[in-house]
Amino acid sequence: MISTYPFVSGKYLIGGEWIQAEKTADVRNPADHQDVVGGVALCTEEQVEQAISVAAKAFEAWSRSDIEDRANRMKLAADEIKASVEENVTLLIRENGKVLVEAKKDLLRCVDIMVEAAEELLKWWKPESLSGSQKVQIRKRPRGVAAVISPWNSPMILTFKRVIPAVLAGNTVVVKPATSCPLTIMTFLKVVASYFPEGVINVVTGSGNVIGNKLCSDPRIRTIAFVGSTETGKEIMRAASGTVKNVYMELGGNDAAMVLEDANLDGDAIKRLRSGVLRAAGQVCSAIKRIYVHESRYEELMDKLKKEFQHIKVGNGIQPDADMGPLNNRTQYEYVKSLIERAKNSGASVITGGIQLDPESWDNGYYIMPTIITGVDQKSEIVRAEQFGPVIPILSFKDNEEVIRVANDSEFGLRASVWTEDESKAIEFADRLEAGAVFHNNHTVFQDLHLDFPGLKESGLSRETRHCGLEFFADSYGFAN
Known part of the structure; x- marks a missing residue:
């Protein structure tokens, strides 16, 4: 029995501060029910409100930050994350149930996402001039606060593929990990958040009804990135419809x-x-x-x-x-x-x-x-x-x-x-x-992390990406003279 709990156990992150929650639930090892890996904070609606407010305030400065500075911060964070993979792979196995080779691959792919997305940002963000009789440029700007709602099946890679491009594109984020295995993703996000201004990355955990409803209905949340079941996706769409948000969903499959x-x-x-x-x-x-x-x-x-x-x-x-x-x-x-x-x-x-x-x-x-x-x-x-x-x-x-x-x-x-x-x-x-x-002659994932394709029908709602997902977290606008 391993008794040492990770630093993030029972805590949530708002404005750079890891706060111990009053109420928590056990995170147990699916391979051994007696092994309590740590605790997950059960955040209240008021705490979610605070996280959104802090993220909205931080967006004012972060959205105007230099893209090279963003990329450099992310690469430095990637170096520290890479150095910590070996010590954290056991934590992921204990709370998620993956086997060793799958768990380690997931953690290393998080590092790859950080580096590749940072490098892609510097190329993709450049204004694009259109040919024609009028001088027109396509330019990009951050959208606002993004809510990232993560699943329990592949919490690391599916969270990083959304949080990383959102932050690099100049947004701030409120992340809601799955309650059954939040600890490794929070441990990694603790490292990433330390390289960015306070309030750029915030993490709340707990009931999907309490947190999800607040995130999806709040007008300050401009993008929702969700991976999970189709039925939950439908509930998110209903909650988000009142404020016409951008919704990015990877849902069920058969x-x-x-x-x-x-x-x-x-x-x-x-x-x-x-x-x-x-x-x-x-x-x-x-x-x-x-x-x-x-x-x-x-x-x-x-x-x-x-x-x-x-x-x-x-x-x-x-x-x-x-x-x-x-x-x-x-x-x-x-x-x-x-x-x-x-x-x-x-x-x-x-x-x-x-x-x-x-x-x-x-x-x-x-x-x-x-x-x-x-x-x-x-x-x-x-x-x-x-x-x-x-x-x-x-x-x-x-x-x-x-x-x-x-x-x-x-x-x-x-x-x-x-x-x-x-x-x-x-x-x-x-x-x-x-x-x-x-x-x-295969049934796998895209090895090139720049690429992703949405599902059709009830399997997804977004568009294909060729730039590490940066496209989904920025608005393009035309500048003409």
Whole structure:
């Protein structure tokens, strides 16, 4: 049992001061419920009001700051963050449940975001002259206070991809991390905030209803950046509609992977499929949530994927040999377990695989073994739902028109993948699939941190970015003479 709590435990940040909250809740290790990692402050509406006021006041000076100064501050902060990765990776594992390799990669990508966004700022911020009969420039200016509402599944990378460009673009921020794993992101933000004027970065934690409603309805908040469920996204849109804010949302997904008749299903391809399903125990918005495989390749895929799942070592992420950790919280654990049980009760075949690293302590964590479900159809709950766990339904199809139709038969449209040896066929599919991004022979994330693409339908609300997200936190205006 580790008893040393991080500095940020039970605290919130307003105007450069870390304040101990009167009320807190435990943050527990999803791999071991008895391990209390620290506390999360339960902020009141009055404290959120104070954070917004401080951020609005700080914006007056910060919005006029020199962009080179902003970039230099961020690079210095990145150096300190990079030096602290090793000492903080265990904290992320304990509160989130990620395995060691995933946790460390997330922390290092936060450093990459800081450096790349700072360098991009210096290029992107320059005025752009338009050709024509009149001299016209496109110029940029900061928008105001931004609210960043972060999820529990990938709290580090998804927070930094919003906070960092917001600050670099000259905005101030109020950050609301998830209550089940706020400590690592707050530890990193403590470092980042120390390199910027007081009030530029503020952090409040606690009830989503209390904090979210205040942030979304306050007219001083000019941008909302949210990652989370589609239902919560709808509530945010309703709360924000009264003051017509800019809203940037990455919401739920039910990503389809389509394995065509000519797909290469060698060992590397099967590993990429497995990773697309089981990365972070399936708790990824853009994970593969359903697989459609051509009927001529169905038995081959099933045989190979079942064997691949059998080798997955499931246990506490702190163990170097763990391939997959627990689900993050009880609510999600019970939801995924109930999905599996209902599928089984409806007549589906449920196939589990994997190796329990610590069978004797298995019940102390939110563990679910890698699971394949067959004997379902397009109307089945497990096919239509966003399961957000290590569970994958596999269905067969007869022809390409059929699989395009069923892949698009969803209210979600985040990502998709096409597995075929014919790139032109993959592009043909991509042109017809209702997804914000389509991958060929893989199902992953964009490695270039400059890039991101919004989901379609109920999976997102924003626009593609080519400049580390800076575009979303600044207004462009025309200057003409």
